[in-house]
Amino acid sequence: MDRTTIKDIARVAGVSxxxxxxALNDKPGVSEATRARIKTVAKDLGWRPNVAARALSANRAGAVGLVIARDDRSFAGEGFFLHLIAGMEEVLTPARVALVLQLVASREEECEVHRQWWAQRRVDGVVLVDPAHHDPRWPLMAEITMPCTVVGAMNDTPLPGVHIDDAAAAGSIVTHLVDRGHRRIAHIGGDPTLEHSMVRRQAFARQADRLGAVVIEAAATEYSEQSGLRETSALLETEDRPTAIVYDNEVLTLGGLAAVAEHGLHVPTDVSVVSFEDSPACRVMSPGITALRRDPSVLGRDAVTMLMDIIDGDEVDDITEQPPELVVRGSTGQAR
Incomplete structure (x- = not known):
């Protein structure tokens, strides 16, 4: 079947x-009644916009990019990125803008992908995630002048972005555990070069010191169940083991719970557990896992909305999201 054209719609609707x-581009020049009638005819005829032609006429790719430099196992199991992408699509789909997603193994590979995408005009801009200390993407974006926004931007991030108050979130966890008598609290986090990991570690230590507790930092992990199991086992085998353990995401938490069971211990009787990320698994386990509740899709919506404004040449202001809420469940009890 031949593709329906604007001339076909004009002929059936009786207009030029x-x-x-x-009407189809939502521009002034026709009445609202005529616009509605034309759109109804277009829908009845099965008309679809020619995305390639539209992008060419606007000198745009009609797509934005997202590169994630994470281990495949971490990305597959971590709900954060799936919700983030869903939030981005809530904005992109109605605007008929595609999302180009690529997984890479390192920050260097990510930078090369950005160079290629911009040189080939495959995307009109990108959303950057996992800001790192001395991040090589900051000077790269300045060099190639590609529109971008940053999820998890810090005060000194030289690019527009969405800010997350991880310090307040970490502090609320320590306060909750200290209120239940915990004085030796372990933290199993991820890549220590990531900005959010650094902020969390500093906030844990600062709040614990203020409240008379000690935070034990485990070795860095790659956000996998295996890492959670390994580091939890090492903590539980120490002579003066912690009475509570905080994990940076739900994937590490699952590995930690497996380690607790392997050592013949119980949650929360022998050790309390907190996850920095909530998930369906945290909610349905017995006992349920105390976790920070936030909606990563909001981050995705805000980041990509800001990006599209930048692409359109508009001025934008950084966005600071509300701190996540600590949802207390059965995994945290009184210290023994």
């Missing part, structure tokens, strides 16, 4: 092709 163009 120009009027059809105005």
């Amino acid at each position: 092709p120009g009027a059809v163009s105005f």
Whole structure:
């Protein structure tokens, strides 16, 4: 079947092709009644916009990019990125803008992908995640002048972005555990070069010191169940083991719970457990896992909305999201 054209719609609607163009592109020039009638005819005829032609005429790719430099096992099991992408699509799909996603193994590979995408005009801009200390993407973006926004931007991040108050979140966890008598609290986090990991570690230590507790930092992990199991086992085998353990995400938490069971211990009787990320697994386990509740899809929506404004040449202001809420469940009890 031949593709329905603007001329076909004009003929059936009894208007000029120009009027059809105005209506379908939501531009002034036709009445609202005529616009509605033209859109109804277009839908009945099965008309779809020619994305390639539209992008060419606007000198745009009609796509934005997201590169994630994470281990495959971490990405597959961590709900954060799936919700983030879903939030981005809530904005992109109605705007008929595609999302180009690529997984890479290192920050260097990510930078090379950005260079290629921009040189080939495959995307109109990108959303950057996992800001790192001395991040090589900051000077790269300045060099190639590609529109971008940063999820998890810090005060000194030289690019527009969405800010997350990880310090307040970490502090609320320590306060909750100290209120239940815990004085030796372990933290199993991820890559220590990531900005959010650094902020969390500093906030844990600062709040614990203020409240008379000690935070034990485990070795860095790659956000996998295996890492959670390994580091938890090492903590539980120490002579003066912690009475509570905080994990940076739900994947590490699952590995930690397996280690607790392997050592013949119980949650929360022998050790309390907190996850920095909530998930369905945290909610349905017995006992349920105390976790920070936030909606990563909001981050995705805000980051990509800001990005599209930048692409359109508009001025933007950074966005600071509300701190996540600590949802207390059965995994945290009184210290023994």
